[in-house]
Amino acid sequence: MDSSSPNTNKALMDTRFSDLIPKLSCDLIEALERSNFKFCSPVQAKTIPLLCSHKDVVVDAATGSGKTLAFLVPVVEIIRRSSSYPPKAHQVMGVVLAPTRELSTQIYNMAQPLVSTLTNVNSVLLIGGQDLKFDMKTIEAKAANLLIGTPGRVSEIMERMEFLDFRNLEILILDEADRLLGIDFQKQVNSILSRLPKQRRTGLFSATQTEAVEELAKAGLRDPVRVEVEVEAESNSKTPSDLHDEYLECEADKKSSQLVDLLIENKNKKIIVFFMTCASVDYWGLVLSNIPTLKYISLIPIHGNMKQKARNKALALFKKASRGVLLCTDVAARGLDISDIDYVVQYDPPQDPDVFIHRVGRTARLGKQGRAIVFLMPKETEYVEFMRSKRVSLQERRCSENVSDVIPIIRTAAMRDRAVLEKGLKAFLSYFRAYKKHLCSRTLRWKNLEIGKLAMGYGLLYLPEMSEAKQGRRPLSTKGFTPVDGVKFEDIKFRDKSREKQRQQNLQARKERGQAEKRERVKKNSRKACATRDSSKGGRKLTGKRRRAIQTAEDREEINRDNSALKKLKKGSITEDEYAELTGLN
Structure with a gap:
């Protein structure tokens, strides 16, 4: 955020942080200015005064609107004003939860300049993928006054380290609350809530508020105030007007060629490509690197099954790059603030339609221009109307003509390297299993999948045995697949x-x-x-x-x-x- 020319960013207001009522402390304002934050975004201008005035909030704001600072500023200010300030070593004053390790790390790093203005307050990052004993030793040796992390690790720390004192906790923040209150985190979040005092301030932040958020707002919050902010959005739209959002109708066996063409066309840009499964990220990361025309494009894979160090390295590399392609699952869909993303490509529609908004929200952030596109097969085009009902408008983009067919290149790579062969089969089957669990099952029907064309699009050498293609009243179509003849698959070697x-x-x-x-x-x-013995012969x-x-x-x-x-x-x-x-x- 460029504080020297705030009016060039349409997402910012003329309101300064120093103008907010109640007044923020001078130390906090100075820390914000050192980080080039002078002017508020709309969500910050509305939310910070409410939390600082002892209000619970439910914040529904578009991605890229500045939500992180909207809760970090009041967290620090509320701790400073607490009657228990400065706290004792193991007296926890605040808890901030986020659904992914990457988002938790980002929040933690963004909080440090602000937390440093407090006396004897230590913030701790608690995420999976790192040694639990190391986290416990760190807390024992230093202090833990502000916990920032994922629900799993935070709940584990709370269970194991009973000397942590939550009696004077001032504030709880749930970032990406719709995800945190879903079934994946339900057990851990409930465990955390059961250990926190009811007399606290609570903030729920998300771009997509769900029924679970509404229920918690009714049951667990004290007279909450709803904050709804859209960043320069068109009327009745959940995405910013600076986002050009498209869909591409494409046969399954043509998708990979269209993707390669799009990447070549935008080779000097910073792009995120979303896939549905971890196995797909692994496969396409390997396959695309074998295509000569993509040789000079940096391809960086990241997904939830990677080791944490590898995930951190991949994310840091992509953040520093001026151009390149991040191949990922929805682990990178929420909250991550990666600057200057030019294009978001959804090779597969997300299992959860609410994630669509989070995915495209990686671009067109804080008033900047951005583009997004989702690939849809012909029998998936009802998805366009479905998203329109969710206040997301998609413009049609036609398939590029005369694109190079990359399937022969992929198949050749599979015949030369068993790793490509095996990863392709795994990716194809994982995609199929994930598709069957789609939350948009009325729009994206797995029984409509043409697995022959789909397998061809994956560049498979043979079509794996699938009961769905043989059984049932309407077996899945295998038309469009051409098997490779004259190849002994058991003889294909690893490179x-x-x-x-x-x-x-x-x-x-x-x-x-x-x-x-x-x-x-x-x-x-x-x-x-x-x-x-022959019984018929009397046991002989x-x-x-x-x-x-x-x-x-x-x-x-x-x-x-x-x-x-x-x-x-x-x-x-x-x-x-x-x-x-x-x-x-x-």
């Missing part, structure tokens, strides 16, 4: 020599183990056959001829089972592990 060496060792070990077990089974069956032992006939039939049956399993493996309907299990190689 990574160490992985391939390990794979060969595993295969050999399974083969030897299977052969030994097979010989043992033959012996066992032979002994059984010899011991079996079987003749040699009869025993040989029984053994031959059993051997033939076993050979048929093994051949059947081998055929399934070659078709891709079972994995190597399943093949080993069926044939006794495991």
